[in-house]
Structures are given as C-alpha cells and as structure tokens.
Amino acid sequence: MNREPARKSLWTWGTTENEPTDEQRRHAAAAVSAMVGSEVVAVAAPTPESIELPASRVTVPEHLHDICATDTYTRAAHSIGGHPMELLRGFRGDFTNPPDVVARPRTEEDLERVLEWCADQGHATIPYGGGTSVVYGVSPPDSESIVTIVMGGLSQVLDIDETSRAARIQAGVSGPDLEHQLRSSGHTMRFFPQSFPWSTLGGWIATRAAGHYATGPTHIDDFVESTRMLTPEGWMESRRLPGSGAGPSPDRLVLGSEGTLGLITEAWVRIQKRPVFRAKASAEFPTMETAAEAVRQIVQTKLWPSNLRLLDPVESQKSAGGDGSHALLILAFESADFSQHANLLEVTEMVERLGGSITSGSMRVIDESDAVGDDGSAAGAWRKSFTGVNAGLIHGLGFITDTFETAITWDNWPAFDAHVRAEVGRALESTLTASWLSCRFAFVYPDGPAPYYTFGGLGTTGGEQAQWRIIKDAANRAVIEAGGTITHHHGVGRLHREGWEAQSPALFRAGLTAVKDRLDPTGILNPGVFF
Ligand SMILES: Cc1cc2nc3c(=O)[nH]c(=O)nc-3n(C[C@H](O)[C@H](O)[C@H](O)COP(=O)(O)OP(=O)(O)OC[C@H]3O[C@@H](n4cnc5c(N)ncnc54)[C@H](O)[C@@H]3O)c2cc1C
Known part of the structure; x- marks a missing residue:
C-alpha cells in the first residue's frame, strides 16, 4: 500500500501516524457518553486539503531557500503547540497568526544565517523544538511578520x-x-x-x-x-x-x-x-490525606525512590483501574549496580506502619518489556494510561479536559489543596456538566509536593474555548492566592504570564528586561513571552 509519509499532526500530539482513526474516535465518544450520561457524537476529522491560511507576507531570500518552507501545511502545523485547546483549534481549521515562514536549519551556520536575516528584517522569531508547549509558548503572537525556527x-x-x-x-x-x-x-x-x-x-x-x-x-x-x-x-x-x-x-x-x-x-x-535492578510496589490508602502524610515521611527519610507517585481516589479510578475509594501510591527503586530489595522492604514497612496496604510488589532485573509497563498491576495500568494519552480522541465532542500543575511546601499543602479544589470546583460546577477534578503528586521533594491536577467535563460544542478559559483562570488565580507557583514544569509561555508576574519580584523582572535588551535588542525573539 502507498502511504503518505508521516508529518506533524494538525490536531493531536505527534505526527499524522498518531492521529486516532474515526473508529477509535467513535469508541471514545461512546465512552464519554457513558461517563456523562448523555449521547455525544464524534464529528469527522479534518482533511489537510481543507486548511485555509492568509498568504505568507515574507519573501525568503535566495540564500535561505533550501531551509525555509512557506507551504500551507507546514505553516499551519507550526502555528500551534500541544495544549488541548490549541489542538482543538487545529481540529476546527482555525490557525490564527500562522508563521509566514518555517525555517529548519541543519547546521549552526544555517541557524546564524536565518537569525541574522530575522534580526535585519525585524521578523518575530519563534524558536521551536517539538512543539509540545502547553502554555502557548510556540503559537505566534499578532505580529507583522513571523518566522518559526524548527531546531529538529x-x-x-x-x-x-x-x-x-x-x-x-x-x-x-x-x-x-x-x-x-x-x-x-x-x-x-x-x-x-x-x-x-x-x-x-x-x-x-x-x-x-x-x-x-x-x-x-x-x-x-x-x-x-x-x-x-x-x-x-x-x-x-x-x-x-x-x-x-x-x-x-x-x-x-x-x-x-x-x-x-x-x-x-x-x-x-x-x-x-542503564539501570539493571528494579524493585517496585503499589499501595492503597483509605484517604489522600493519610497517603500524602506517608509520602512526606518517605521522602524525608532520604531513601530516594526513583518513583513515588501518589494518585488521589478519582485519579486512581480514572487512570489505574481503582474503585474510587482509595488513594494509590506507586513506588519504585532502580539501580545500575545494586539490588534494591533492602530499600523496597524499608519503604513497604513504612507504608504499612502509616496506614497503607501493599497491593502488589516485585523485585527483578530489568528487561526490555519493562518499557511497556503493563504488568497487570494498578501501577502498570496507570503507566500505560500515562504514556498512551491521545488528545485527538475527544475533539469535537464538547468535552473539555486540561491539567494544571504547581508546587507547594508541606506546611501549606492541606490548605492549598482545599482552596484549589473549592475554587476550581466552583468554576467547573458553573461551566460544565458531569465534571471532575483529580490530583496526583507528579514529583515530591523533602520540603513539598508538586501536585498535578486534571479536570474535565462536558461543555457545549463550539463554546469550549470560553468555558475552558473560565476554569483555567480560576485555577491560575487559586494557585497563586494559596501560595503555590504558577508552574512547576510546564513553563510560563503566553498562558501563565500573569501568574509569573504575580509571583516574581518586580525588580527581578526589571533586571531580566535589561538582559533581554542586551541579548535581543530589537526584541524579535518570542514576543509576548515574559516581555
Ligand atoms: C502530552 C504532554 C505531556 C507533557 N508532559 C510534560 C512533562 O511530563 N514534563 C514537562 O516538563 N513538560 C511536559 N509537557 C510540556 C512540554 O512537553 C514541555 O514544555 C517541553 O519541554 C517542550 O519541549 P518541546 O521540544 O516540545 O518545545 P516547544 O514546545 O517546541 O517549545 C517550548 C518553548 O521552548 C522554546 N524552545 C524550544 N526549543 C528551543 C531551543 N532550542 N532554544 C531556545 N528556545 C527553545 C520555544 O520557543 C517555546 O517557548 C507536556 C506536554 C504535552 C503535550
């Protein structure tokens, strides 16, 4: 069969090969229907031929022809990042402010030539890695001319x-x-x-x-x-x-x-x-509170498990096959040199002392099948759902889902979580039906966790952007009000700028602006982010 070579998808993470089929999207629609208790129907996925963009406003100089593209598909694909709402826009063919030119240097000398041209001409210049930014970091702002530089x-x-x-x-x-x-x-x-x-x-x-x-x-x-x-x-x-x-x-x-x-x-x-030895276990706790306290104590013992991931009961149910009544703790140690048996025993004893029950555990020499990560346990189920996410499955169903992540010190954690849940819960209630909010600890430090919240529910088809905005604004506000950081690892981009300004000292920002003026005097680089 003659298949088109894969290219960057316009509406899901990865390439056209990662796009779900219509059949998979119908299954997803059925699952969402069951979840929300009313029928939602998958609409047909877009075809590349249907994209319409304003003409490129930039003439590429001859010496850059071989590394610059101005075709419609390439420009559209590089006008969005990986945020679900950007991908939904892509699904609907809405590509606002596409780059006029997409450059792909092959060497540092190519890059020098492109950047020199951009600086000479004053083109807004957007560095682009894989385009997975979930904070609108690669979607260009409204500018007179835009060049995206892909570093691949x-x-x-x-x-x-x-x-x-x-x-x-x-x-x-x-x-x-x-x-x-x-x-x-x-x-x-x-x-x-x-x-x-x-x-x-x-x-x-x-x-x-x-x-x-x-x-x-x-x-x-x-x-x-x-x-x-x-x-x-x-x-x-x-x-x-x-x-x-x-x-x-x-x-x-x-x-x-x-x-x-x-x-x-x-x-x-x-x-x-490469690690050779691995020891892992999962445990259930009756509540998120008892589990969080166990995590605090474990991380403060300095045993350093390579994985210490806590899922609240909702998250455990949605992504690890739990029944919604327990928090799930996933624990793992690994080493290239030593068996991790003793460490795992130490921690599992602690877990039981602190109110958890071990539900599965194993110690073994790692083999390649570990990469797949589904060994039938709750931890394996979670890992599979974690690596198998596909944003494209739910586009056009009116279903809204997003995540936000932060970090907070342990002393503030319980009050922080209560505030975030109350504020975001209120926004969800007023905006979506059959909504939910779940939390996991994506990372933990001796002085505090980095909680990662996921929310979702059914909005109205066509109204998703406005409904999502209400919830996202509530989340940003709640995180800052309660003393957290606007982001632990997703970055600032154009989406978190206000929160970044709220949490960073004004004098620091003034100093950074002076640095920006020295390194990028005409302000061509990624305008709208930070500055
Ligand atoms: C499904 C999904 C899961 C994610 N999970 C995680 C996660 O677990 N942890 C995490 O930290 N993030 C996560 N992210 C966010 C995102 O993947 C990260 O921000 C990542 O670091 C972006 O890398 P990228 O190569 O895709 O950069 P891009 O999205 O292309 O760019 C991100 C920003 O970096 C700039 N940039 C990119 N390359 C360069 C360069 N060479 N020089 C200068 N600037 C550059 C861009 O201008 C932009 O501002 C996730 C995103 C998605 C869609």
Missing part, C-alpha cells in the same frame, strides 16, 4: 565522556532519538517527561521541564552541565563543570528562557548507566 535539524549526540558520564548533545534531538543514540554505549539520560516521544532537549532546557522520576534529579536543571546558545548579539557558551560557585550561573539564565533570549543549540548533560 540539529539532533546529534556529538560526544560522550564515559569517565565523567556526560554527553554533548544537539538541542533539536527528540527524546526517543536521544535515548537511541546513547543506547549503543550502554548509557541513558533517563529523563522522561510525559511528552518524551515528541519533545526535544532544547525545549526541555528552554522550559525547565521535569521528567517522570518523582524524586532525585527531576528538573532538566539537574542534568545540565553547560549550554550553548545563539542570540541576535552572538554566541553565549558556558564552561562545562560539575559545579561552580563563580557568581550567578550563565546556565541559569538559559534554563527557562523559553526562546526569548536565544536559540539553544547544544548542551552537555549528565547521563548514567
């Missing part, structure tokens, strides 16, 4: 330092490609955000992403040894060191810069030997 052509592991266990890697590499290139030397970066299949090293650094090992190294910050970034004012490269106390860190400026200060082209990152 710079995707090689350039160097491996086996002695120090670090690698020099180009920023446009995707998660799977990065792991594939490290595998032959027996290494792994072991940095697994949920968007791992589609996001890139440069995107992780630019957004201070967090991977799904719930304690220990969590943020990409913990992995970065040095960075290399091209700004409109030239190159900025930091010295590669295991640690340094030499004043404010240049890497700290690059981490979280979200494409506003320059384009990250490379980084040295810490890698490790």
Whole structure:
C-alpha cells in the first residue's frame, strides 16, 4: 500500500501516524457518553486539503531557500503547540497568526544565517523544538511578520565522556532519538517527561521541564552541565563543570528562557548507566490525606525512590483501574549496580506502619518489556494510561479536559489543596456538566509536593474555548492566592504570564528586561513571552 509519509499532526500530539482513526474516535465518544450520561457524537476529522491560511507576507531570500518552507501545511502545523485547546483549534481549521515562514536549519551556520536575516528584517522569531508547549509558548503572537525556527535539524549526540558520564548533545534531538543514540554505549539520560516521544532537549532546557522520576534529579536543571546558545548579539557558551560557585550561573539564565533570549543549540548533560535492578510496589490508602502524610515521611527519610507517585481516589479510578475509594501510591527503586530489595522492604514497612496496604510488589532485573509497563498491576495500568494519552480522541465532542500543575511546601499543602479544589470546583460546577477534578503528586521533594491536577467535563460544542478559559483562570488565580507557583514544569509561555508576574519580584523582572535588551535588542525573539 502507498502511504503518505508521516508529518506533524494538525490536531493531536505527534505526527499524522498518531492521529486516532474515526473508529477509535467513535469508541471514545461512546465512552464519554457513558461517563456523562448523555449521547455525544464524534464529528469527522479534518482533511489537510481543507486548511485555509492568509498568504505568507515574507519573501525568503535566495540564500535561505533550501531551509525555509512557506507551504500551507507546514505553516499551519507550526502555528500551534500541544495544549488541548490549541489542538482543538487545529481540529476546527482555525490557525490564527500562522508563521509566514518555517525555517529548519541543519547546521549552526544555517541557524546564524536565518537569525541574522530575522534580526535585519525585524521578523518575530519563534524558536521551536517539538512543539509540545502547553502554555502557548510556540503559537505566534499578532505580529507583522513571523518566522518559526524548527531546531529538529540539529539532533546529534556529538560526544560522550564515559569517565565523567556526560554527553554533548544537539538541542533539536527528540527524546526517543536521544535515548537511541546513547543506547549503543550502554548509557541513558533517563529523563522522561510525559511528552518524551515528541519533545526535544532544547525545549526541555528552554522550559525547565521535569521528567517522570518523582524524586532525585527531576528538573532538566539537574542534568545540565553547560549550554550553548545563539542570540541576535552572538554566541553565549558556558564552561562545562560539575559545579561552580563563580557568581550567578550563565546556565541559569538559559534554563527557562523559553526562546526569548536565544536559540539553544547544544548542551552537555549528565547521563548514567542503564539501570539493571528494579524493585517496585503499589499501595492503597483509605484517604489522600493519610497517603500524602506517608509520602512526606518517605521522602524525608532520604531513601530516594526513583518513583513515588501518589494518585488521589478519582485519579486512581480514572487512570489505574481503582474503585474510587482509595488513594494509590506507586513506588519504585532502580539501580545500575545494586539490588534494591533492602530499600523496597524499608519503604513497604513504612507504608504499612502509616496506614497503607501493599497491593502488589516485585523485585527483578530489568528487561526490555519493562518499557511497556503493563504488568497487570494498578501501577502498570496507570503507566500505560500515562504514556498512551491521545488528545485527538475527544475533539469535537464538547468535552473539555486540561491539567494544571504547581508546587507547594508541606506546611501549606492541606490548605492549598482545599482552596484549589473549592475554587476550581466552583468554576467547573458553573461551566460544565458531569465534571471532575483529580490530583496526583507528579514529583515530591523533602520540603513539598508538586501536585498535578486534571479536570474535565462536558461543555457545549463550539463554546469550549470560553468555558475552558473560565476554569483555567480560576485555577491560575487559586494557585497563586494559596501560595503555590504558577508552574512547576510546564513553563510560563503566553498562558501563565500573569501568574509569573504575580509571583516574581518586580525588580527581578526589571533586571531580566535589561538582559533581554542586551541579548535581543530589537526584541524579535518570542514576543509576548515574559516581555
Ligand atoms: C502530552 C504532554 C505531556 C507533557 N508532559 C510534560 C512533562 O511530563 N514534563 C514537562 O516538563 N513538560 C511536559 N509537557 C510540556 C512540554 O512537553 C514541555 O514544555 C517541553 O519541554 C517542550 O519541549 P518541546 O521540544 O516540545 O518545545 P516547544 O514546545 O517546541 O517549545 C517550548 C518553548 O521552548 C522554546 N524552545 C524550544 N526549543 C528551543 C531551543 N532550542 N532554544 C531556545 N528556545 C527553545 C520555544 O520557543 C517555546 O517557548 C507536556 C506536554 C504535552 C503535550
């Protein structure tokens, strides 16, 4: 059979190969109907031929022809990120402010040529990794001319330092490609955000992403040894060191810069030997409160489980096959060198002492099948649902779902959670039917958890954007009012700007603006984010 080569999807995460079939969408509609108690019907998925865009306003100079595209599909596909509401817009063919040009440099010299052109002409310039931003970080603002620079052509592991266990890697590499290139030397970066299949090293650094090992190294910050970034004012490269106390860190400026200060082209990152031993268990707790207290005590013992993930009863029911009456704790240890038996025993004893009951557990040498993660346990079911999410399944059903994430210290946690649930619950009640709000701890630190909330329910077809906005605004407000951060790992983008301003010191923002003016004097880079 002659199949079209896969290209970036306009309405779900990943490529056209990740798009659900009409049959799968009908099944999803039936599941949603059962959940909300009224019939919702899947409408047909869009065809690429139906897209209409305003003509490109930019003439590409001849010397950049071979790395620039202006065709309708490419421009449309790069006008949205990975937020469910952006993808819904894509599903409906609504591509506001598409880039006029999509450039794909293959080398640093190509990148220099493109950025020089953008700076000369004053084109708004949007750095683009995998386009999985869920905070409107890659969807261009209203500008006179827009060039999106896709970093995927710079995707090689350039160097491996086996002695120090670090690698020099180009920023446009995707998660799977990065792991594939490290595998032959027996290494792994072991940095697994949920968007791992589609996001890139440069995107992780630019957004201070967090991977799904719930304690220990969590943020990409913990992995970065040095960075290399091209700004409109030239190159900025930091010295590669295991640690340094030499004043404010240049890497700290690059981490979280979200494409506003320059384009990250490379980084040295810490890698490790592939793990060999794993020990894991899951446990049920009668309430989220008792479970949260157990998590606090476990993480403060400094046993550092590689996974310590807590799902409230609603989340456990929705994604791990629970009956809705228990919180679920998923625990795992792993090591390249030692059996983790003793650690697991230690923690499972603690869990039982603190009111939990162990429901499954295993200790084994890791084999490749672990990557699939469905071993029949609640933890396996959760992992499968976590890695198998597909935004495209629910478009057009009037069904709204989204997530928000934050972090809060333990002393504030119970009051924080109560406030968020009350405020978001009220917004949900007034906006959607059959709504729900669930929470899990995506990450935990000795001084506090990083809770991750998911909400959903049935709105009205066509009214989803406005209804979602009411709930999202309530969530943003509640998180800030109750003392949390506007984001633990999704970034600021255009969606969290107000919250970022509310939580960051005014003088700090003024200092950052001075840095921006020095590195990007004409303000072409990702306008609307931070500045
Ligand atoms: C299903 C799903 C699950 C997710 N799960 C997680 C998760 O578990 N953990 C997490 O942290 N995040 C998660 N995210 C959010 C998103 O994946 C992260 O923000 C990720 O780091 C973005 O990487 P990207 O390569 O897709 O970057 P993009 O989305 O392309 O860009 C994100 C931002 O970084 C800038 N940027 C990208 N590349 C560069 C570069 N080379 N130089 C300078 N700036 C650049 C862009 O301008 C933009 O502002 C999830 C998103 C989705 C859709």
